[in-house]
Amino acid sequence: MRFLNDIQPPYDLTYDDVFMVPSRSAVGSRQGVDLSSPDGTGTTIPLVVANMTAIAGRRMAETVARRGGLVVIPQDIPIEVVAEVVSWVKSRHLVLDTPIVLAPHQTVADALSLLPKRAHNAGVVVDEERRPVGVVTDADLTGVDRFTQLDEVMSKDLLLLDAGMDPREAFNTLDGANRRYAPAVDAEGRLAGILTRKGALRATLYTPATDAQGRLRVAAAVGINGDVAGKAKQLLEAGVDTLVIDTAHGHQESMINAVRLVRGLDPQVPVVAGNIVSAEGVRDLIEAGADIVKVGVGPGAMCTTRMMTGVGRPQFSAVLECAAEAKKYGKHVWADGGVRHPRDVAMALAAGASNVMIGSWFAGTYESPGDLQHDANGRPYKESFGMASARAVRNRTSEESAYDRARKALFEEGISTSRMFLDPERPGVEDLIDSVIAGVRSSCTYAGAASLEEFAEKAVVGVQSAAGYAEGKPLHASWN
Numbered sequence: 001m002r003f004l005n006d007i008q009p010p011y012d013l014t015y016d017d018v019f020m021v022p023s024r025s026a027v028g029s030r031q032g033v034d035l036s037s038p039d040g041t042g043t044t045i046p047l048v049v050a051n052m053t054a055i056a057g058r059r060m061a062e063t064v065a066r067r068g069g070l071v072v073i074p075q076d077i078p079i080e081v082v083a084e085v086v087s088w089v090k091s092r093h094l095v096l097d098t099p100i101v102l103a104p105h106q107t108v109a110d111a112l113s114l115l116p117k118r119a120h121n122a123g124v125v126v127d128e129e130r131r132p133v134g135v136v137t138d139a140d141l142t143g144v145d146r147f148t149q150l151d152e153v154m155s156k157d158l159l160l161l162d163a164g165m166d167p168r169e170a171f172n173t174l175d176g177a178n179r180r181y182a183p184a185v186d187a188e189g190r191l192a193g194i195l196t197r198k199g200a201l202r203a204t205l206y207t208p209a210t211d212a213q214g215r216l217r218v219a220a221a222v223g224i225n226g227d228v229a230g231k232a233k234q235l236l237e238a239g240v241d242t243l244v245i246d247t248a249h250g251h252q253e254s255m256i257n258a259v260r261l262v263r264g265l266d267p268q269v270p271v272v273a274g275n276i277v278s279a280e281g282v283r284d285l286i287e288a289g290a291d292i293v294k295v296g297v298g299p300g301a302m303c304t305t306r307m308m309t310g311v312g313r314p315q316f317s318a319v320l321e322c323a324a325e326a327k328k329y330g331k332h333v334w335a336d337g338g339v340r341h342p343r344d345v346a347m348a349l350a351a352g353a354s355n356v357m358i359g360s361w362f363a364g365t366y367e368s369p370g371d372l373q374h375d376a377n378g379r380p381y382k383e384s385f386g387m388a389s390a391r392a393v394r395n396r397t398s399e400e401s402a403y404d405r406a407r408k409a410l411f412e413e414g415i416s417t418s419r420m421f422l423d424p425e426r427p428g429v430e431d432l433i434d435s436v437i438a439g440v441r442s443s444c445t446y447a448g449a450a451s452l453e454e455f456a457e458k459a460v461v462g463v464q465s466a467a468g469y470a471e472g473k474p475l476h477a478s479w480n
C-alpha cells in the first residue's frame with residue numbers, strides 16, 4: 001500500500017479517515033479475485049468471527065466456515081463444551097444447512113421457539129426413521145392454537161433434494177419449482193439437511209474453509225491465566241484448527257510466556273496472539289512463537305478501554321505498522337475490532353491484514369447464540385456484551401472467592417448490554433458476509449489486485465476530512 005501523493009500522515013488514522021483511489025486494472029471480473037488468506041488458517045474469505053460469548057457459538061461456526069471464514073470459540077466456554085462444539089462443527093455438511101428437526105406430535109409452540117434459530121426459518125417434520133413427512137414455516141404457524149400438533153398444520157407437499165446434488169442443479173430445481181427451500185435426503189430417504197435457493201447459489205460462489213480431511217474448520221481461544229499449556233493441549237486434542245491466545249494487553253510478560261508455552265507444545269496449527277498495536281509488540285510475540293499477531297486496542301464496539309484508560313491506537317495506522325513489521329518475519333496480522341461497514345474490511349486488508357475480525361456487527365444475526373428479542377416497536381434484536389464487561393467478568397470468575405470476584409469487578413473495560421438490531425435486509429450472518437465480500441471483491445478490482453497479497457501491495461490510500469467521508473454516504477431521503 002502507498003499513500004496518495006506519497007504524503008506521510010502527521011497523525012494516526014482510523015478506517016473513516018482513509019479512502020482508496022482506483023488504479024489501472026487488468027482484473028476483468030470481481031468474481032476472479034482470490035480472497036484466500038496466505039496466513040495458514042485456511043480461510044477462503046478474509047473474515048474471522050471474534051471470540052465473544054454473545055457472538056461466537058456453534059451455529060455461527062458452522063455457517064461462517066461453510067462460506068470460507070473462521071469462528072473463534074471464546075475462552076470463557078468450558079473446554080469439554082468447546083471439544084463438543086468442535087466435533088459438532090466438523091460433522092456438518094459442506095453444502096447443506098443443519099435443519100431444525102421436529103416430530104409430527106410436537107406442537108406449534110415448539111416450532112415457534114426453534115424457527116428463529118436459523119436464518120432459513122423453516123422446520124422439517126420427520127417420522128421415526130428420520131424421513132421427512134412435512135415442513136413448517138411461520139406462515140403455517142400463525143393464527144393457529146399454540147398447542148396444535150404439527151402434523152395438522154405442516155405442509156405435506158414436499159420437494160426433496162438429493163443430498164449429493166450439484167448446488168447449481170439444486171438451485172435450478174428450487175427455482176423451477178418456485179420453492180424458497182427444500183429438505184435434502186440421503187440414499188435411504190433420511191433427512192441430511194436443508195438447502196435454500198440462496199444457499200445453493202452461495203455454494204457455487206464460496207469455498208468452505210476445510211481441514212486436511214475435508215471437514216469445516218473452527219478455532220478456539222485461551223486466556224493467559226492458569227494452566228495455559230494444559231488448556232491449549234486439550235484444545236489441540238479436541239481438533240481446533242487455529243489457536244488464539246487472547247488478552248486485553250497482549251504486550252505483557254505473561255502473554256509472552258503463554259506464547260512460549262504453547263509454541264513448546266509444537267502445535268501443528270497456526271498460533272495467534274494479541275492484542276497489541278505497535279511494531280515492538282509484534283516483534284516480541286513473533287519471537288515468542290506467534291504465527292499471527294492480533295492487532296487492535298480499543299476499536300471494538302463493546303469496548304470502553306480508550307475512554308477508561310486513554311490507551312489504544314486508531315486502527316488503520318495500528319494495522320499498517322504491525323502488518324509491515326510482521327511481514328519482515330514472513331508472519332501475518334489480523335485486524336481486530338471496529339468494523340462497521342464492508343469498506344472497513346477493505347481498508348484493513350489494504351493496510352496488510354491477512355484476516356479481519358468482526359464481533360459486534362455479527363451479534364445482530366440469527367446465528368449469534370443469544371435469543372431473539374423485540375423492542376417496544378417490534379424491532380428484532382440480540383443482546384451483546386464485551387468480554388471485559390462486568391457481565392463477562394462475573395461469568396468468568398464464578399468459581400473464584402467472593403473477594404477476588406469483587407476485586408476483579410472493579411476493572412471493567414467493556415459494556416454489559418447492548419442491543420444489536422437485526423438488519424431487515426440482512427438478518428442472517430451470510431447476508432452480511434455477501435455484502436462484505438461483494439465490497440471487498442470490488443475494492444480489489446478497483447486496485448487492480450487479483451489476490452489479497454496484491455491488494456495490500458497495490459492499494460493507493462488517501463486521507464480524508466469528515467466532510468469527505470460524509471460525501472460517500474448514500475442518501476435515503478431528499479436533502480431538505
Ligand SMILES: NC(=O)C1=CN([C@@H]2O[C@H](COP(=O)(O)OP(=O)(O)OC[C@H]3O[C@@H](n4cnc5c(N)ncnc54)[C@H](OP(=O)(O)O)[C@@H]3O)[C@@H](O)[C@H]2O)C=CC1
Nearest residue numbers: 223224246247248249275296297298299303305387388413
Ligand atoms: N482489544 C481490546 O481492546 C480489548 C479486548 N478485551 C478482551 O476482553 C477479554 C478479557 O481480557 P482480559 O481483561 O485481558 O482478561 P484475562 O482474563 O485474559 O486476564 C488478563 C490478565 O492480564 C493482567 N493484566 C495486566 N495488565 C492488564 C491490563 N491493562 N488489562 C487487563 N489485564 C491486565 C490481569 O491481571 P489483573 O487483573 O490482576 O490486573 C490478568 O492476569 C479478552 O477476550 C480480550 O480480548 C479486553 C479489553 C481490551
Ligand SMILES: Nc1nc2c(ncn2[C@@H]2O[C@H](COP(=O)(O)O)[C@@H](O)[C@H]2O)c(=O)[nH]1
Nearest residue numbers: 050300301303337338359360386387388414
Ligand atoms: N476493550 C474491550 N474490547 C473488547 C471487549 N470485548 C471484545 N473486545 C474486543 O473487540 C473485538 C471485536 O470488535 P467489534 O467492534 O467487531 O465488536 C474483539 O475481538 C475484542 O478484541 C471488551 O469488553 N472490552
Ligand SMILES: [K+]
Nearest residue numbers: 298299300303
Ligand atoms: K470503542
